[in-house]
Amino acid sequence: MTYSPSIAGLELGGTKCVAILGTGPDDVRARETVPTTDPATTLAALEKILDGWRFDALGIAAFGPLDLDPRSPDYGSVSATPKPGWSGTDLTRRLAARYGKPLAIQTDVVGAALAEQRWGAARGLSSHCYITVGTGVGVGLIAGDRPVQGVAHGEAGHMRVRRAPGDDFAGACPFHGDCVEGLISGPALARRFCRPPRELPDGGDEWDLFVHDLAGLLHNLVVTAAPERIAIGGGVMAPRERLFPKLRAALAASIAAYGSLAPYAEQLDSRLGPPGLGTMAGPLGALAVGLDALDKAGG
Structure with missing residues (x-):
């Protein structure tokens, strides 16, 4: 009988955490799902x-910012975050000690990108790359088959745009005001338009600003980076795939047939779209991170 590992x-x-057991989408x-509340309650439930x-290995794909420098004494912990009470929370040492299994951690968006x-x-x-637009805005970028990371993981969701x-609108990010997350995340849209995104009319001008x-x-x-494909998911974007034609048109107009990117702008129907895994990209991202941990451990 062939042994099949369990991740x-x-x-x-x-807003919520998902615990998943398996080896992939099939x-x-x-x-199981638990609400994201305070760290002690949430981690105890998980x-x-x-x-x-x-299980044979554990993968963690978490909202950030995270300390992902293996040389850091705070490796595997949440860094300064707008999520109340979570700054400084350790996500790895307690779980590694409790279960004694190979363990790896990544940002939720990089995990989803690895699953894709x-x-x-x-x-x-x-x-x-995989972009999530939900409670926050995050970007997981893969280049040369590896996550892009310098001394810290990227925070492209906090870039500023014209x-x-x-x-x-002044923006809702407590750190940067009108960065992208401060303009289009779920909480930002709710503050900007005085109602949650799910209550905004489909054809409203609000979505033109979003696009x-x-x-x-x-x-x-x-x-x-000119990624070969860009997937956009998350709680705000997943129910609104109708926005992709407008996003493709706006991006093509912005690229403006420039140089080597002119063919890219003509290929956006295939290059820019929803994740192939749909709303399962996030949970399966945690499995992908766990499989990487098992592979590195020689399992």
Whole structure:
């Protein structure tokens, strides 16, 4: 009988956390969700789930910012975050000590990008990215088959973009005001338009501003890295795939047939779209991180 390893994954999001057990999209043996509240309550609930599972490795794909420098004494911890109470929370040492299994951690967006590369719309691609637009805005960028990371992981969701004419919203990011996250995340949209995104009319001008600001982020990503594919998911974007034609048009206009990117702008129907794994990209990202941990451990 061929031995099949079992991977546990934890996807920690701004509003909910998902615990998943399996090896991929065709082998999900269990999946449970808990609300993201304070760290002690949330992690205890996740540990209670993990305690009932048998697994060979654990992958964590978490909202950030995270300390991902292996040389840092705070490796695997949440850095300064607008999520109340989570700054400085350790996500790795307690779980490694509790379960004694190979463990790896990545940002939730890089995890989703790795899942897209293993099983989704980025299979066979060496450069691509996954963008989430939900409680926050994050970008997981893969180049040369590896996550792009310097002394810290990137925070492209906090880049600044040119504002739409007449748009004077100050932004909702507590650190940067009107960065992209401060303009188009779920909480930013709720503050900007005085109601949550799900209550905004489908054809409203609010979404034109959303497209303008997100297209600015896309322009900067394309002129910097020209990823072979860009997937956009998350709680705000997932129900609104109808916005992709407008995003493609805005991005093509912004690229403006420039040089080597002119063919790119003509190929956006295939290059820019939803994740191939749909709303499962995030949870499966935690499994992908766990599989990487097992591979590195020689499992």
